[in-house]
Each structure stands twice: as C-alpha cells, then as structure tokens.
Amino acid sequence: MTEFLQQLLNGVLLGAIYALIALGYTMVYGVLRFINFAHSDVFMLGAFVAWYSVEKLGLPTQSIGGGLMALLLSMSVCAVLGVVIEKLAYKPLRQRSTLTVLITAIGVSLLIQNVAQNSRLGFGPNPRAFPALFPSQQLHFGTLTVSTHQLVVLAVALSLLGLLYWIVHHTRIGTAMRALSFNATAASLVGINNDRIISFTFGLGSALAGAGGVLYAMNYPSIDPLMGTLPGLKAFVAAVLGGIGNLPGAALGGLLIGLVETFVSGTRLSTFRDAIAFGILIAILLFRPAGLLGKLKVEKV
Amino acid sequence: MSTSLLQLSEVTIRFGGLTAVSSVTADVREGELAGLIGPNGAGKTTLFNLITGVYQPTEGRIEFAGAGTAGVKPFHLTERGIARTFQNIRLFPSLSVSDNVRVAFHRHLEHRAWESWLRSRRFHAEEAELQDRTRELLGIFNLERVQDAPAKSLSYGDQRRLEIVRALATGPRLLLLDEPAAGMNPSEKDELMRLIRFVRDRFRLAVLLVEHDMKVVMGICERIHVLEYGRKIAEGSPAEIRADPKVIAAYLGD
Amino acid sequence: MAFPIAQRGLLAALILAGVASAVSGSIDPYFLDVVMGVGVSVVLASSLNLINGFTGQFSLGHAGFMALGAYTSAMLSTVVAPRLGWSPALLQWVFFPFSLLVGGLLAAAAGLAVGAPSLRLKGDYLAIVTLGFGEIIRVILQNVDAVGGARGLTGVPTHTNLFWTFGSAALTVYTVWALLNSTHGRGFLAVADDEVAAEAMGLDTTRYKITAFGIGSFFAGIAGGLYAHLKGYLNPGGFSFDKSIEIVVMVILGGMGRHAGVVFAAILLTLLPEGLRELGSRSVPNPFGGAAWSLEWIKDMRMILYSLLLILLMLMRPQGLFHRGERRRQRT
Numbered sequence: 005m006t007e008f009l010q011q012l013l014n015g016v017l018l019g020a021i022y023a024l025i026a027l028g029y030t031m032v033y034g035v036l037r038f039i040n041f042a043h044s045d046v047f048m049l050g051a052f053v054a055w056y057s058v059e060k061l062g063l064p065t066q067s068i069g070g071g072l073m074a075l076l077l078s079m080s081v082c083a084v085l086g087v088v089i090e091k092l093a094y095k096p097l098r099q100r101s102t103l104t105v106l107i108t109a110i111g112v113s114l115l116i117q118n119v120a121q122n123s124r125l126g127f128g129p130n131p132r133a134f135p136a137l138f139p140s141q142q143l144h145f146g147t148l149t150v151s152t153h154q155l156v157v158l159a160v161a162l163s164l165l166g167l168l169y170w171i172v173h174h175t176r177i178g179t180a181m182r183a184l185s186f187n188a189t190a191a192s193l194v195g196i197n198n199d200r201i202i203s204f205t206f207g208l209g210s211a212l213a214g215a216g217g218v219l220y221a222m223n224y225p226s227i228d229p230l231m232g233t234l235p236g237l238k239a240f241v242a243a244v245l246g247g248i249g250n251l252p253g254a255a256l257g258g259l260l261i262g263l264v265e266t267f268v269s270g271t272r273l274s275t276f277r278d279a280i281a282f283g284i285l286i287a288i289l290l291f292r293p294a295g296l297l298g299k300l301k302v303e304k305v
Numbered sequence: 306m307s308t309s310l311l312q313l314s315e316v317t318i319r320f321g322g323l324t325a326v327s328s329v330t331a332d333v334r335e336g337e338l339a340g341l342i343g344p345n346g347a348g349k350t351t352l353f354n355l356i357t358g359v360y361q362p363t364e365g366r367i368e369f370a371g372a373g374t375a376g377v378k379p380f381h382l383t384e385r386g387i388a389r390t391f392q393n394i395r396l397f398p399s400l401s402v403s404d405n406v407r408v409a410f411h412r413h414l415e416h417r418a419w420e421s422w423l424r425s426r427r428f429h430a431e432e433a434e435l436q437d438r439t440r441e442l443l444g445i446f447n448l449e450r451v452q453d454a455p456a457k458s459l460s461y462g463d464q465r466r467l468e469i470v471r472a473l474a475t476g477p478r479l480l481l482l483d484e485p486a487a488g489m490n491p492s493e494k495d496e497l498m499r500l501i502r503f504v505r506d507r508f509r510l511a512v513l514l515v516e517h518d519m520k521v522v523m524g525i526c527e528r529i530h531v532l533e534y535g536r537k538i539a540e541g542s543p544a545e546i547r548a549d550p551k552v553i554a555a556y557l558g559d
Numbered sequence: 560m561a562f563p564i565a566q567r568g569l570l571a572a573l574i575l576a577g578v579a580s581a582v583s584g585s586i587d588p589y590f591l592d593v594v595m596g597v598g599v600s601v602v603l604a605s606s607l608n609l610i611n612g613f614t615g616q617f618s619l620g621h622a623g624f625m626a627l628g629a630y631t632s633a634m635l636s637t638v639v640a641p642r643l644g645w646s647p648a649l650l651q652w653v654f655f656p657f658s659l660l661v662g663g664l665l666a667a668a669a670g671l672a673v674g675a676p677s678l679r680l681k682g683d684y685l686a687i688v689t690l691g692f693g694e695i696i697r698v699i700l701q702n703v704d705a706v707g708g709a710r711g712l713t714g715v716p717t718h719t720n721l722f723w724t725f726g727s728a729a730l731t732v733y734t735v736w737a738l739l740n741s742t743h744g745r746g747f748l749a750v751a752d753d754e755v756a757a758e759a760m761g762l763d764t765t766r767y768k769i770t771a772f773g774i775g776s777f778f779a780g781i782a783g784g785l786y787a788h789l790k791g792y793l794n795p796g797g798f799s800f801d802k803s804i805e806i807v808v809m810v811i812l813g814g815m816g817r818h819a820g821v822v823f824a825a826i827l828l829t830l831l832p833e834g835l836r837e838l839g840s841r842s843v844p845n846p847f848g849g850a851a852w853s854l855e856w857i858k859d860m861r862m863i864l865y866s867l868l869l870i871l872l873m874l875m876r877p878q879g880l881f882h883r884g885e886r887r888r889q890r891t
Contacts, residue, residue, distance in 0.1 A: 039683055096874055102683060103617060104873050107811055110804055111869035118862040125863075233800075237694070244687070279698040282691035289688050290676050357759060383761035395756035397749045408749045409760040411742050418770070421741035422734060424566060428741070435742055475761050 006147040011266050017154055017223065019262025020161035024216035025239035026246070026254040027168060028209030034185035034249040035205050038102055041109035042089060044236020045116040046082050046210045050217025051134065051227045052120070052127060053078040058135045071137035075160065078218050079211040086210025087203050095199070120229035127229060134225035137218070157219045164215055165255060171208070172251060181205055185249060234278060238265070241285040247298020256296065309368075310335045310479055310511050311356065311387075316365035318355060325351045327535040328365070333479065333511050338501070340526035341515045342546075344555055347532040349515045350392055353481050356513075357389050358382045370478065384412060388477035390468040392484050392515075396456040402467060403452040407439045409474035439474070445507075446470050446500075462493050466500070473508060480504070482514040486521050494518060498525050523547065531555070572729035573722075580722035591721070592789070597829045598724030599785050604809040604825035605731040606778030608818060611810050613739070614771040615751030617686040620673070620693025621779055621806050626798035627669050627696060628662035628780025629787040630706055633715045635661060636788065640716075655718040659727075659784040666780025667773045669696075674772030678765055693803055700795040711794035712787075719789040727785060731778050735818055738774075747771060808869055835861050 025047055032040045054074040057063045064070035093112050097105045120126040141152045172178035180201045183191040192198050220235060221227050242261040246253025261281060268277045288295060309332040318326045326348045333339050341349050354360045356367060358379040367374045374382060397405050413435070420428045443449045446466055451459060459467060465485055472480060482501070486494050498521055505512050516522045522529060523543040531539040531546060533555040539546060546552055583591055603625065610618045635658040640650055677688045701709050738744040749757045750767045758764050787793050809828050813821030839861075 039687070093870060093874070103811075106617075106683065106686065107807070108870055108873040110807075111866050111873065114801075114804070114866035115863060115870065118866060122860070122863065237690075240687070241691075275702045276698065279695045282695045282698075285691045286688055286695075289680060289684055293680065293684060359755070378763075379758045380761050380763050383759060389759055391756065391759075395753050395759075397752040397756065399752050400745060400748055404745050404748075407742055408745045408757075408762070411746055412761055414742060418738075418741075418743040421743055422737050424737065432742060471760065 007270075009148055011270055012263070013148075013150065013154070015263035015266035016259065017157050017161075017262070018266055019259035020158065020165075021216050021220050021223070021258075022235065022239045022242050022262050023255040023258025024161060024164060024212045024219070025236065026242040026258045027165075027251060028213045029240050029243040030246070030248055030251060030254040031181070031205050031209045033243070034251075035181060035188075035202055036094070036098075038094075038105050039109070039240070040094075040206075040209075041106070042112040042116060043209070043213055044232035044239075045113050045120075046086060046232075047213040047217040047220070047236060047239075048120065048227075048229060048232035049085065049116070050078040050082050050214030051221035051231065052217075052229075053081045053214070054137065054218045054221065055132060055134055055227060058137070065135045065137060066139045068138055071156070074137050075215060075218050078214040082214025082217075083207040083211040086206040086213075090203055090206040095202075117229055117232075129229060131226045131228040134221040134227050136225075137222060153222050157222060160215065160219060164212060168208070168212070168251070177201065177204060238278075238281045241281050244285060245288050245295055247295030250295065250297045253295055253297035308335060309333065310337075310370060311513070312366075312368040313352075313356075314366045314368075316352075316355060316362045316367060318351065318360055319363045325535050326355065326362075326532075329532070329535075329537045331530050331537060331540065333513050335478075335511055336505065336509060337511045338505050338525055338527050339511070339513045340522040340529040341513060341532065342517070342519075342522055342529060343532035343538075346534075348535040349532055350483060351535075352532070353389060353483055353515065356481065357387055383475050383477075386476070386478035387481065388472035388475045388479070389481035390465075390472055390483055390485060392487070394464050394468055396464060396468060396471070398455070398457040400456055401453050402448060402456050402459065403436075403439050403443060405456050405467060405471050406442060406474045407435055409471045410435050410438060412475065413438075442470055442474060461488055465489075465497075469500070469504065473504065477510055479511045479513065482512060482516075484515055484517065486516055486518045494521055497521065501525055566733075569729055569733045573726050576722045576725035576729065579725065580720050583721050593830070593833050595719060595721065595724040595785075595789055597826050598721075598728040599782050599789065600806075600809065600825040600829040601728040601822055602731045602778055602782040602785070603806050604813070604821050605728075605735050605818070606775045606782065607806050608810050608813070608821045609735055609738075609747075609778075610771050610775035611807070612817070612821065613735075613744075613747040613751055614768050615754075616768055616771065617683075618689040618772075618775075619686045619800070619803050619807065620689035620691070620696075621775075622798040622800070622802035623693035623696035624666040624670055624776035624779035625783035625786070625802070626700060626795070628659075628666040628783030629793055629798070630662075630700060630712065630783075631665045631780070632658035632662035632784030633712055633787040633793055634706060636716055636718070637712070637714055650716070651718045651720075655723070655788065659723075659781050662784040663777045663780035666783065667777035670772040670774075670776025670779075671769060673776075674769045678768050690800060690803070693798075693800060697795050697798050700798070707793070709795065711792055713792040715787050715791050715793065717788055717791050719785050724785055724789075727781055731781075732818070732822060734774070734778075739818065812872060832861055832865070835864065 025043065028043050028046075029040065032038070032043070054077070057074045057077050058065055058070070063074055089112055093108050094105060097108060121129045123129075136153070138156045139152060143150050143152065143155075172181060180191065180196045181204070183194070183196060184198060184201050188198060191201075216239075217232070238261055239258060242257035243254045244257070245260060246255070246257030261284070264284070265277050265281065268280050273280070311333040313329055313331045316326060316329045317324065329352065341352065343349055351360065355362055356369075356374075358374060358377055358381070361375065369382070369385060369387060372385070377385075397408065400408070414431055416425065416427050416431055440449055440452065443452050446469075448463065448467060448470060451463070456464070456467060469480075469482070469485070485501070486497055489497060501512060501514070502525055504510070514522070514526070526543060529541065529543060529546045530537060531549075531552050538551045538555060539549045541549070603621070607618065607621050610616055610621075636655070640654055640658075643654070645654060673689065673692050677685055680688060700706060706712055738747070746757070746762050747767055749760070750762060750764050754764050757767075805828070809825045810821055812828065813824030
C-alpha cells in the first residue's frame with residue numbers, strides 16, 4: 005500500500021511537471037495552430053539558467069530565498085527567449101504553410117541544442133550535477149517518505165497552474181488569448197492586438213516551461229543540453245491526449261502521462277516506458293484525435 | 306417516359322445541433338438539365354456533398370442508377386458515374402492543364418501501376434491513347450492551346466471551363482455543377498449556357514446545377530428545385546417557379 | 560520503342576557503377592566512404608520525397624524504416640550467412656542483395672502498417688504520429704538484447720560497395736521518375752494538391768497514400784541495409800528523430816516534389832558536413848601578419864551552422880532551391 009502511495013505521489017509530481025510543459029505547447033497551438041518544437045529546449049534552458057545562477061552567479065543553495073530567486077530568474081529568461089524566438093523566427097512566417105513553420109521550429113530547436121552543447125559557446129555536452137536549490141530534508145509521514153524538494157515541486161506547480169488559470173479566466177489579456185484561439189480574424193476586428201497577445205502567449209508558455217525545467221532538475225538532478233527532448237515529447241503527447249488547444253486538457257494529460265509512466269517504471273516493462281508514451285500518442289490520434297477534452301474540426305468542402 | 310437517374314427520398318442531415326438538409330425528396334431524370342436554387346445557406350452545396358458521398362445522410366435514402374449510395378466512398382460514386390465541379394474552383398494547381406484532365410481519365414487504364422515502372426509496351430500504348438483522348442477533349446473546349454500551361458496560370462473563365470472538362474473525363478452520367486457562373490460577366494454567362502447545353506447533348510448526360518444567377522437557371526434548366534433553410538419548397542418548370550409565391554417570398558424575405 | 564531513354568539511362572548508370580566498383584580498390588578509402596554515403600543519402604531522400612513531396616504527407620519517422628531495414632539485413636548477414644558456408648564473393652553478390660531486399664520488404668510492411676491507420680490525419684498530426692512510430696522503433700531496438708540492445712550490433716560484413724550504392728541510388732531515382740511520368744503517377748501529385756478534388760475525380764486517395772508510404776519505406780529499408788553494411792556496426796541512437804530530420808531537410812531544401820532538386824540536395828547536404836570538417840582542419844592566412852587563423856571552430860560549429868542554414872532557408876526560400884512555386888497548404 006505504501007508502495008502504491010509512494011508511486012502515486014511520484015506520478016503526480018512528474019505529471020505536474022509534464023502539465024507545465026504541456027500547457028506551453030497547447031497555448032501556442034491554440035493561438036497559432038502550430039507545434040513549437042523548440043519548446044522542449046526552452047525547458048532545458050530553464051534548468052541551465054538555474055544551475056548557472058547558483059554555480060556562476062553565486063546564488064545560495066539550500067535556501068528558500070535562493071531557490072525562489074533561481075526559479076524566477078529562469079522563468080524570466082525563458083519568457084524573454086520565447087518572445088525573441090517568436091519575433092525572429094515565427095512571426096515572419098505567419099502567412100506561410102504550416103510545414104514551413106514546423107521546419108523552422110525544428111531548426112530553432114536544433115540550434116538551441118547545438119549551441120548549448122558547444123564547449124565554447126554553451127555548456128558543453130557533458131551532464132552536470134544540479135545543485136539543491138531549496139533546503140532538502142526527508143520527511144516521514146508514517147511509512148511514506150517525502151522529500152522537501154518534492155513538496156516544493158508540488159507547491160510551485162500548483163501555484164503556477166493556479167496563476168495560469170487566473171490569468172486566462174480573470175484578466176483582459178487572458179480573455180484576449182481565448183478569443184484569439186477561437187477566431188483570429190474576429191479577434192483583431194474587435195480591437196485585439198494579435199501580435200502582442202501572441203508574444204504574451206509565447207512568453208507565458210516559455211516561462212512555464214522554464215519553471216518545469218527547474219522543477220524537473222530538482223527531482224532528477226543531472227542536467228545536459230539534450231535533456232529536453234524526451235520530456236518535451238512526452239509533454240507534447242500529454243497536450244494531445246488532453247486535446248490540443250485545450251488548457252485543462254493539457255493539465256489532465258500531463259497528470260495522466262506522469263502517472264502512467266511512473267507506474268510502468270515500477271513493472272517489468274520499465275525499459276519500454278518511453279515507448280509507452282508514444283504508444284499512447286498513436287492510440288489517441290487513431291481513436292480519438294480530438295483528445296479527451298477537445299473538439300474535432302470538420303473540414304468545409 | 307425517362308426514368309430517375311438520381312433519386313433522393315426524405316434525405317436529412319444533421320451536424321450536431323444544426324439540421325442542414327431536412328426531408329428533401331427530389332429526383333433527376335436521365336439526360337435532364339435540372340437546377341437547384343435557393344437563398345444563401347439553404348443547403349445546396351450540402352446536398353451536392355450528400356449526393357457525391359462526401360457526407361452521409363442522417364436519415365433518408367439516395368439512389369443513383371438504381372443502386373443506393375449509403376456508405377459508398379466518393380471515388381466509388383465517381384466510378385459509378387457522378388462527377389462534380391466545386392464552388393471555389395479546385396483544380397490541381399501544380400499540374401498542367403492536360404494533366405488535370407489526364408488524371409481524371411485514369412479509370413480507363415487497363416495496366417496496373419507497377420507496369421509504369423517496367424515501361425511495358427501496353428503501358429506506352431495506353432499512355433499514348435490517353436494523351437490523344439485528353440488532347441481531343443481539351444480541343445472540344447478550346448483549351449488545347451494551353452494544354453501544357455500550369456492550371457493555375459489560366460484565366461478565371463478558362464479555369465472554370467477546365468474544371469468542367471476534367472469532370473467530363475471521368476465519363477459521368479450525372480454532372481453536378483456548383484455555381485459555374487460565379488464571377489462571370491454577361492457575355493461569359495451566355496457562353497456558359499451554350500456550353501452546358503452542348504455538354505448535355507454531346508455527352509448524353511444529366512446535369513444538375515446550383516446557381517444564383519436567375520438568367521442562367523431560367524435560361525437553360527428544364528426543371529428547377531428550390532431549397533430554403535434545408536427544405537424543398539418548390540419544384541417545377543422555370544415558368545412555374547417564377548410565379549411561385551413561396552419562392553418569391555424566400556428570395557425577397559417577408 | 561525498343562529501349563526508351565530512361566531505361567537506357569538506368570542501364571548505363573548500373574554499368575558505370577560496376578566499372579567504378581571494379582576500380583575502387585585504387586581510390587582513397589575516405590573518399591570512397593563519402594561517395595557511398597552520398598549514394599545512401601540519395602536513396603533516403605528520394606524515398607522520403609515520394610511520401611512527403613508527392614502525396615503531401617509529412618513523415619517525420621523515416622529513420623525508423625531505415626532502422627528496420629538496417630537491422631534486418633544486418634541480422635541476416637551476421638546470423639544466417641555464416642551458417643551457409645558460402646564463398647565471400649557469393650555472399651557479397653547474391654546474399655547481400657537478398658538481405659537488402661528482405662530488409663526493404665520488412666520496412667515496406669511497417670510502412671503499410673503505419674500508413675493505413677494514419678491516413679485520416681492531417682498535416683501536423685500525421686507528422687507527430689510518424690515521429691512517434693520512429694521513436695518507438697528506436698526504443699524497441701534499444702531494448703531488445705537479441706539485436707544488440709543499447710550497445711548496438713557489431714561485426715556486420717562490409718559488403719556495401721560502389722556498385723550497390725550507386726546502383727540502388729540509380730534504381731530509386733529511376734523508380735520515382737518512372738512513377739512520376741505516368742498517369743498513375745500524376746495521380747499521386749493530384750492527391751497531394753487537393754485530396755477532396757482527387758477523390759471527386761475517382762482517385763482512391765487512401766490507396767495512393769498507403770502505396771506511397773509502402774514504396775517510400777521499402778527504399779528507406781534498402782538504404783538502411785546499405786548503411787549497415789557500409790559502417791559495419793549499428794547503433795540505435797543513429798536512427799533517432801535527428802536522423803529523420805536530416806532526411807527531411809534534404810527533401811525541403813530540394814523543393815518537395817522536385818525530384819532532381821531533392822537528389823541534388825541530398826548530395827550537397829551529405830558532402831557539406833564533410834566539407835566543413837575538411838575546412839575546419841585548415842587555416843586561413845592572417846592578413847595582419849602573425850599566426851594563421853585556425854578554422855577549427857568550424858568543426859565544432861557544424862551542427863550550429865546546419866540549423867542556422869535551415870532557419871534561414873525557411874525564412875527566405877521555403878520552396879527549396881529548385882521548386883518553381885510554393886504549394887500553399889490551407890491553415891485552419
């Protein structure tokens with residue numbers, strides 16, 4: 005029973021992280037109808053910015069203040085990066101075919117990965133140890149062991165999700181985002197500055213990805229420039245599972261993928277757990293392409 | 306007494322909460338030149354999509370040449386003899402004019418695809434024959450001169466004509482034309498009316514056309530069906546339709 | 560018509576390949592290696608062009624089909640061949656092409672399996688599913704110890720020579736050309752242009768798309784087999800998403816559908832990294848006197864330059880280097 009609860013907790017935590025990344029994918033798809041392949045690399049950079057702030061900028065480890073500073077720094081840098089990428093690489097291609105933008109996104113992703121891997125310009129290809137940002141202790145609740153790091157991950161993830169919900173449903177800019185995702189032309193006709201909303205969406209999504217990166221690194225404290233690929237793909241599956249373009253769907257999808265992955269890794273099929281995520285992806289797309297909470301679009305002939 | 310080539314019986318289609326077509330019963334006879342009119346949003350193109358198998362009716366039955374069309378894929382229906390053009394011209398933009406037509410002739414090929422890899426004698430013979438038939442068909446419609454040009458480079462009027470030629474290449478018994486006169490000037494419309502009559506006579510097929518231009522519809526159609534909000538409200542000869550108060554009300558509003 | 564031009568061209572290419580192969584002993588092995596690599600790339604790019612460019616389906620998992628072909632033929636060579644007791648010549652000239660064929664057929668079967676259910680999906684979604692399939696294949700290969708698992712498969716005899724690579728490349732190019740220049744082939748292009756209209760003209764669009772996937776994956780499998788017997792070993796990591804992207808870039812650069820362009824792009828993009836590596840080992844004379852400037856940084860920057868190229872290309876000339884016009888796809 006304890007085993008089960010332990011796995012459940014791990015699954016929920018992993019799921020929360022996937023949810024944060026998945027939200028970025030789904031938000032961008034919602035406003036631009038395209039999949040931002042570079043998102044997973046922003047996630048990676050989030051972890052590295054936090055690492056950098058401790059190792060090179062001297063932020064204190066094992067402290068709540070230091071941890072929060074590192075998190076905020078990561079989120080800010082990633083937000084800016086997201087906006088820059090959008091302005092330079094995606095905006096000029098708004099009128100072009102989806103294929104063109106997709107390829108560009110792949111190009112941006114490769115660029116970030118390779119610059120990060122470069123020993124001169126980036127961090128080099130070797131994995132690095134991620135410092136303990138927040139005070140780490142093992143807490144015991146009966147037979148259950150929970151580390152403070154895990155609690156922080158949970159707290160931060162939930163707060164961010166709550167914050168996102170508030171932004172999307174209770175602010176002007178959130179309403180504008182939703183309007184854009186329904187009908188871009190109509191949105192601009194009612195006076196919404198589409199470009200600014202799109203930039204904001206990218207910034208917000210990237211900030212969440214950055215946070216996800218920090219939280220992920222806290223749980224799995226070895227970081228390398230290619231760490232974003234697999235979690236990114238899985239988070240993407242999560243977004244599709246929930247219904248791409250649907251925010252609660254992305255959160256739900258993230259949770260489900262996290263839980264499935266955690267439980268599978270406890271069984272004999274563990275080495276295939278990555279393949280399981282893709283299996284789920286294919287299954288959804290074949291049987292319910294709109295995802296769990298999404299709606300299918302009918303093509304007009 | 307000509308028999309019904311196409312028979313619609315109480316055809317209904319619903320998209321979620323919207324009923325686009327409701328209990329429509331209509332027929333088109335062999336060799337007939339029929340028209341389908343109605344205000345915007347009446348369900349005309351939806352009806353076309355139902356006839357060509359793009360949509361499946363929620364209720365009701367459609368029969369073509371005596372056989373039901375339920376569950377039959379669009380390309381099978383084309384094989385049975387239903388061809389169409391589209392409201393917004395849908396040519397194959399990256400193909401040449403002659404290739405657009407040639408592709409529609411593919412049913413007449415006896416050789417299988419892998420024979421084109423082998424370049425067998427039969428392949429060459431059939432390809433040559435197809436080339437001739439394409440040129441001949443294009444020639445009838447005066448498009449031979451541009452046969453190698455990319456389809457998208459044609460003038461608007463020529464593109465509309467090409468779409469009709471392409472549909473003819475599939476060897477249909479029923480030709481559905483979706484707003485063929487859209488965007489044309491009066492002299493082009495006269496030309497179109499002559500063309501449609503010519504096509505019907507020369508190729509011995511039935512034509513059902515959706516059109517907003519009353520001069521065209523009244524000018525060539527033998528029988529006209531009128532739709533409003535998905536329902537059929539009238540059917541008859543041009544004179545009858547012109548005088549029908551329901552039709553007048555539908556177009557002018559109350 | 561006795562023997563039309565295209566088939567004469569194919570025959571000539573094969574004879575040339577045979578001759579080149581015979582004298583290959585005297586050619587610099589590094590150069591030989593590069594040229595054979597080019598041949599493999601041409602097969603890969605052409606086969607993907609059939610799927611992407613001709614039927615408009617975007618496949619991001621091509622490396623997966625390559626992997627299937629590679630492992631199948633490699634397993635045949637390492638497990639079955641030694642038990643036959645054949646002479647080396649017989650192995651290279653009879654068994655090897657046989658193993659390539661089997662690899663290709665297996666890959667084709669996988670292609671049909673992937674293509675059939677995925678057909679209803681449009682654009683991005685199809686891309687993702689194919690990506691998923693590619694990754695699944697890689698993960699499975701990484702975890703099945705019978706084929707070497709994560710450590711890979713070693714000891715594959717290097718049967719690949721100029722004849723087989725050049726010959727396969729010529730055959731692939733011929734196949735695509737022959738298909739394209741036929742009414743059936745035009746059907747492929749029609750399906751890519753407008754599925755709804757193609758269906759309305761009586762084309763079984765489903766069949767066309769599946770066929771493209773099947774033929775495309777067949778040749779990817781052949782390329783995989785050639786690759787396996789060129790390198791002598793296989794590592795599942797080499798068949799990842801990155802590899803699929805490499806091939807996709809060749810097709811995009813060449814202008815999707817424009818076959819000659821794709822072949823050229825494949826050649827260019829295979830030689831480019833080698834060229835950069837060469838350049839990186841040289842140095843440029845310093846115009847201000849003093850020590851020459853080393854170009855070694857180019858070696859490190861290879862992939863960076865590559866990805867920048869990709870981005871710039873999309874921004875400035877997305878139709879590729881040779882495509883005459885962009886096939887605009889509807890954005891919902």
